[in-house]
Every structure is written in C-alpha cells, then in structure tokens.
Amino acid sequence: MPLVMMCGLPCSGKTRRATELLDYIKAHHDTEVHLVQDSFQVSKNNCFASSNEEKIVRGDIKSNAERLLTIESIVILDSLNYIKGFRYELFCISKHVKTPHCVIVCEAPVETIQEWNKTRGAEEKYSDEILKALVMRFEAPDSRNRWDCPLFTIYPDDPLPSQQILDALLKRKPPPPNQSTQSQPLSATDFLHELDRKTQSIVTSIVEAQRTAVPGDMVTLPGASEKFCLPRSIPMAELRRIRRQFIAYTKLHPVEDNARIPTLFVQYLNKTI
Structure with missing residues (x-):
C-alpha cells in the first residue's frame, strides 16, 4: 500500500x-x-x-x-x-x-x-x-x-x-x-520489526541504567549475552544516532537468528562508544 x-x-x-x-x-x-x-x-x-x-x-x-x-x-x-x-x-x-x-x-x-x-x-x-x-x-x-x-x-x-x-x-x-x-533478502519476515524493537529496548535500558550506574560499570541488557561497558554518560541523541547506524548496516547484512540482534548491537555499542 x-x-x-x-x-x-x-x-x-x-x-x-x-x-x-x-x-x-x-x-x-x-x-x-x-x-x-x-x-x-x-x-x-x-x-x-x-x-x-x-x-x-x-x-x-x-x-x-x-x-x-x-x-x-x-x-x-x-x-x-x-x-x-x-x-x-x-x-x-x-x-x-x-x-x-x-x-x-x-x-x-x-x-x-x-x-x-x-x-x-x-x-x-x-x-x-x-x-x-x-x-x-x-x-x-x-x-x-x-x-x-x-x-x-x-x-x-x-x-x-x-x-x-x-x-x-x-x-x-x-x-x-x-x-x-534493493538490499539482500531478509532472513525472516519479522526481521525489521525485531531489529527495531530489540535495539530500541536496549537503548531504553541504557538510559535507565545511567540513572544509577557510574562510568566503568558493566551493564546487563535485555537479550544480550554480552554486557555493555558504560564509558561515560551518553546523551540520548548519540544513542539514537548509533542505533540508526546499526539498523542501516544490519538491514544490508541480516542475520538468520533474530535472537542474535541484541548481542550484535551491544558489541557494536562497545566498539563505537
């Protein structure tokens, strides 16, 4: 439509x-x-x-x-x-x-x-x-x-x-x-929905964690097998920008298992911030 x-x-x-x-x-x-x-x-x-x-x-x-x-x-x-x-x-x-x-x-x-x-x-x-x-x-x-x-x-x-x-x-x-x-065919029909939902959940969790965490803390995030190392106070605008970059990249390089999205995003955050 x-x-x-x-x-x-x-x-x-x-x-x-x-x-x-x-x-x-x-x-x-x-x-x-x-x-x-x-x-x-x-x-x-x-x-x-x-x-x-x-x-x-x-x-x-x-x-x-x-x-x-x-x-x-x-x-x-x-x-x-x-x-x-x-x-x-x-x-x-x-x-x-x-x-x-x-x-x-x-x-x-x-x-x-x-x-x-x-x-x-x-x-x-x-x-x-x-x-x-x-x-x-x-x-x-x-x-x-x-x-x-x-x-x-x-x-x-x-x-x-x-x-x-x-x-x-x-x-x-x-x-x-x-x-x-055109991009590569997505491996699952709900891939875009899950990519958007899971990355947004992680961004929201980081924002909430920053209220009590201090730089250097290892933060556990929903669905991720790896922890996020909080280097400093991260503005929402920066988190949203990085999330958009990750989504743009992942849509061109989709994964077969949607459950891997949170861990891949956390890895991306740890390398980018």
Missing part, C-alpha cells in the same frame, strides 16, 4: 489534512493505515535552530516509514518534508517496498501562516525568526520530479480530494525497484 507525504510550511494545515485523509481511508477502505508525526526531543524552535536536532527528527520519520510501510499498509507522514533530497529518500523507500506514493502540499500565503501561528499555544508556536527561516529554506515540490509525483496541491479553503488521492494511489502501479533501492 502507498506512502503519503504531507508537505508544506509550518501552520499551513498539514495535520488537519492528514487527519481528514486518515479518517476517509478508515471509513472507505479496509486496510491498515498509520499516521506518523514528528517526535521532538526539544522544543520546535530549538529543533529547527539546530541542524543536528533536525536531522534526528528526520531520521525518526524515515525510520518509522521504513518500519511501518508494507504492501498491506498505508503510511501518512505528517511533517514539513520541505527538503527535496529528503522527499527523494522517502520515495526510494516506497520503491524498495514496491508500493506507490504521492505528495500532498498544503499551500497558504505567508501572511496567513503568520496569523495562524499567533493563535497557537506557547509550546506549539514558532518564533518569528524560525518561521522566517523555514519559509526561506522551503523547497517546493515539483510534479516534474518523479519523487514529487503525483502531486496534489491543497489551498486552505479547498475540500480535500480524498477519493482522487486514494484512486491515484491504489490504481497506480508501483515504480519498479532499481539496484539502489
């Missing part, structure tokens, strides 16, 4: 449109559908003021798309998706899964966006500086690009063409995968 990329400036109505589409699909199509939204570890303003923090958020979006997208599910990504190269990466994920995709861009005048932003609560509001920067950095989708096509442009007062969007997704053939989007 398809990947739907929402796209647009902050406060342009992406979440409202994504929710409308989600409700329509649930009401008119018997399939599993997931709504994936940004997960911020810091405030929005601090996130978009830091390239590293923003990369972490994009990494999470991409990881969730890879984990949830299957030939039997629809994934709606409710995020800015304002970088052309990032939309191309998401397009490659859909090609790898052999499923169609589309882009829905929410258009609104900058003045309208600024007014809507003022009505938001303090935690959800963008600062004038960050909002201006995101407007300047926005790389608008272009239907001439294969990763931006089919493209649906929605204005604030437009009704959402939900059925046309669904038809464009379900009645199109998926793009043929190419070598750049």
Whole structure:
C-alpha cells in the first residue's frame, strides 16, 4: 500500500489534512493505515535552530516509514518534508517496498501562516525568526520530479480530494525497484520489526541504567549475552544516532537468528562508544 507525504510550511494545515485523509481511508477502505508525526526531543524552535536536532527528527520519520510501510499498509507522514533530497529518500523507500506514493502540499500565503501561528499555544508556536527561516529554506515540490509525483496541491479553503488521492494511489502501479533501492533478502519476515524493537529496548535500558550506574560499570541488557561497558554518560541523541547506524548496516547484512540482534548491537555499542 502507498506512502503519503504531507508537505508544506509550518501552520499551513498539514495535520488537519492528514487527519481528514486518515479518517476517509478508515471509513472507505479496509486496510491498515498509520499516521506518523514528528517526535521532538526539544522544543520546535530549538529543533529547527539546530541542524543536528533536525536531522534526528528526520531520521525518526524515515525510520518509522521504513518500519511501518508494507504492501498491506498505508503510511501518512505528517511533517514539513520541505527538503527535496529528503522527499527523494522517502520515495526510494516506497520503491524498495514496491508500493506507490504521492505528495500532498498544503499551500497558504505567508501572511496567513503568520496569523495562524499567533493563535497557537506557547509550546506549539514558532518564533518569528524560525518561521522566517523555514519559509526561506522551503523547497517546493515539483510534479516534474518523479519523487514529487503525483502531486496534489491543497489551498486552505479547498475540500480535500480524498477519493482522487486514494484512486491515484491504489490504481497506480508501483515504480519498479532499481539496484539502489534493493538490499539482500531478509532472513525472516519479522526481521525489521525485531531489529527495531530489540535495539530500541536496549537503548531504553541504557538510559535507565545511567540513572544509577557510574562510568566503568558493566551493564546487563535485555537479550544480550554480552554486557555493555558504560564509558561515560551518553546523551540520548548519540544513542539514537548509533542505533540508526546499526539498523542501516544490519538491514544490508541480516542475520538468520533474530535472537542474535541484541548481542550484535551491544558489541557494536562497545566498539563505537
């Protein structure tokens, strides 16, 4: 099933449109559908003021798309998706899964966006500086690009063409995968799920262990036959970055026994940190 990329400036109505589409699909199509939204570890303003923090958020979006997208599910990504190269990466994920995709861009005048932003609560509001920067950095989708096509442009007062969007997704053939989007066949059908679940469990356990452990302690982690040597206090951002690196490598070099994943991840942590 398809990947739907929402796209647009902050406060342009992406979440409202994504929710409308989600409700329509649930009401008119018997399939599993997931709504994936940004997960911020810091405030929005601090996130978009830091390239590293923003990369972490994009990494999470991409990881969730890879984990949830299957030939039997629809994934709606409710995020800015304002970088052309990032939309191309998401397009490659859909090609790898052999499923169609589309882009829905929410258009609104900058003045309208600024007014809507003022009505938001303090935690959800963008600062004038960050909002201006995101407007300047926005790389608008272009239907001439294969990763931006089919493209649906929605204005604030437009009704959402939900059925046309669904038809464009379900009645199109998926793009043929190419070598750049192919990896070795996975040894188990639940490999990606287990890889994501087991590595996340270990990261969570390390974070909890750091509350009482001191540098040099040997930490026992769930499912791993080897212990993790805690060298220092490790920030969550670093653990998440290393986890993404391990997942990317392991997907290209899958193991036959999912039970080995925790030990391999611990070994990777001990060598990397």
